[in-house]
Amino acid sequence: MPLNCHRRRSAAERTALLHHLLLTRHLAERNVTVPGGLTCRLGEEAVNVAVSVALGPLDEVVTTPFHPPTGLFAILVSRPAGRSSPEPTRHVSISIERTSAGDETAREAVNSLDVEDLLSAVQQALGAVRTGDCARAVLVRLDESADPIDVLVTRMRIDHQLDDNALRAIDDDARQLARAA
Template identity: 30%
Template sequence: MVEATAARRTGLLHRMLVVRRLEQRLMRAVPVGDEAVAIGLLSVLGPQDAVVSAGVRPWHAVGAAALLFGGDVTNAPDPAEAVAAARRKAGAGGCRIVAVCIPGDDLAGATLAPPACAGLPVLFCRGEHLVAAGRSPVVSVLSADSADVEAIAGAAATEVGELRTGAGPCLLGLRAPAADVDPVELLATRMRTDHQLDDNALRAIGRAAAARAEEVLERLGATRAP
């Protein structure tokens, strides 16, 4: 279980807001809600680990987070390429975990963990409900609300812990949130309930996040929006 301290929650909230601001500035029109997946997952991976993504949503947020906080991220054109890239990276050794992120609708009826991945430290992350086949080499299957950054971090931490012991692969399902659920507001409300946040602090975190995103954009040579 990931500890719900004020400091950790503030860090998660800040990072989600930074990713949102960066996406808004780079993409100009992005849906709300993908930040929890990106930050929840990356918060439990180490600097030696890697992420391979397939598709656009919600995995484009992972790339934005990697720009901000570092990380080895590969964007694959389709799920089959993503699995192949993850297998290559995991097979290269180096004590790394490889998280492969695939939208649920792109893998309907497909095998998520082919025999070639058996024993490799791969964390499959897939949207919607997950079912592991009877003869699948998957070690464990957990799921979390895709709008709940703490739930994602907790489930991912459990499975990453198993992978670091030599087990693998594991499967993390990301359930679609209820309509109009904002992951930033979800965490902020939880922090207010636990007396870890007030409106002034939230505004300060938002200002700091916007400033951090602009610093990254300047380093990338991006032009400020008018």
């Protein structure tokens, strides 16, 4: 999956993604389970949000018993309609790896800072699995050089989709929801 593969999303779509990112961050700060039941370290909110948003009603998340700094993060299993248990070959594995920008693998990986690219990659992989393709993998290049929330906020501001008042209101709502959890 090439980097920067996100399609231009509407202000409403990006606002929903931003709200999910902020809620996930505030829940992680409070050590509360984040939506989807995924483990989430600070800075990995974009991976969690992309997975949570991409899941459909017949999909489930099988997390690993540990959360290594590199390696497998989660497996998304898509259950065919009318079946009670998923087929083991119909899944999407999400891997997070520390790679350098010059690494051959890094060029095919999705940047952990870009929730839009991550969402596109997970949706594409799940879509293929749902239509009968075999297992798919999404490799995420862990990038700790910036904050995934700042990346989306900057993009929204450049596209005139967000101002300070709207950001404050979205963040306040996410904080209130996290406190209530």
